[in-house]
Amino acid sequence: MTDTPPSIVWFRDDLRLQDHPALDAASGRGGRILCVYVLDRSGTTRAQGRASLWFLHGALGSLRQTLKKHGGDCLILEGDPAEILPALAKETKADILYCHHRYQKEANAQDDAVSQALEKVGCDMKRLHGTVLRQPESVVTKTGTPYKIFSAWWKGFEGLGAPPSPIPAPSGLSFLPLSFTHGKKTKFAPCDIDKALLPTKPDWASKMGEYWDHGEEAAHEALDDFASGPLAHYDTGRNDMAAEESSRLSPYLRHGVLSPRQIWHHCKNKGEPADRETFLSELGWRDFSWYTLFHNPELPQRNLKKQFDSLNWRKSRKDLQAWQKGKTGIPVVDAGMRQLWETGWMHNRARMIVASFLAKHLLIDWRQGEAWFWDTLIDADPASNAVNWQWVAGTGIEASPFFRIFNPLRQSDKFDPKGDYIRRWVPELARLPDDAIAAPWQADKDVLERAGIRLGRDYPEPIVSLDEGRDRAMTAYRKTKGS
């Protein structure tokens, strides 16, 4: 045994052992390691939504199990990291703490504060890049300014060659036992993660548990299943809402059970070039979102196009709730929203449709939608969520033009032609024939009767006429021009 002092590895959105630069660095140093996760109650960073916390519960449990196989464990505490971590460093005599950079302004400021507090107890904080393909500063235009357009950024990104290869989980890890925390010295009791993380109202845990497996092993299985299957026809398959052709890796990616570099390198030689390029560019969008958030910290709160600050959003609690519950009377919108509620996840095509419907047809502020997704998505990502909402609402830097309004019926025709997605998530419409299920209010009376549907009772009438909603949005958005 060397006399190298212990190191602390502070886990955040990187709940894995493989391709974990912070853990790898701690291992390479030689001393014993204390793994810690802090459920941040300081109020300085945005609290995760309830669905996301549910997934976190599983991810933390799996991380602990994996660490136990290596003879270690992860200490889970609740409170202010700037108090907890220095206290732990003092108690364990650790002189170095490893973690990964965070790219939200508040989170980065918190890390700065933790670093300063650690310094006072003789502990050095080392932040490594481990949660994105490339750190946000690394892709810049020739004039040194950040890119605003994805395709231009992507070109610059690819011009740098392949992203760094993932690193394997360190072997021969040596851990500091957690038992010291049960001594009198520590003032921090271990966090009861069941109590702190599992949702009670609503009790999502039992339902969502049917759809998701936890842990690195399950995540890599999902990755391999996708790479050896749906990736081969991803270009078209990803848009079929009823098919299970999308990767469904987002929850693992969000919580760092998988790293983007692992996904990239696992897929880089699979499938046809066109399908692969489409998928990798989706992974690119995730990095670009973090890049955009890094350069625009106000992204989750403020329109990046200030022109839309004057937009007169409708304030309708009733319409917002109908959207949230999947009772808008537009089947494809309701299908998406119900899939979200039950599984904590929504097909990406459906995300665009429901988001466009809220921000355009209902003319409700995209921030209301962003907040709902934040609370109900197990993959709710600080960067992607905000970027994509601003994209759909037309308020982002590189956004869909404001007059681009998804027509839910055309979307149904194109991406759920047989209505299978609607049948799966809006079962009360299941008996309607293929050509009527996307727009029951347009169906003949006897068709509805045969399917056992009385509109307004078994299934709602549309809460807004698609034509009128579209016109209303066009008018309201157009008014902001030049104002």
Added chain:
DNA sequence: CGGGAATTGAC
């Protein structure tokens, strides 16, 4: 990662 009206073009 559009929609939809206007227009073209193959019958």
Added chain:
DNA sequence: TCAATTCCC
């Protein structure tokens, strides 16, 4: 006539 293409919103 009607589907494909063009072009403005």
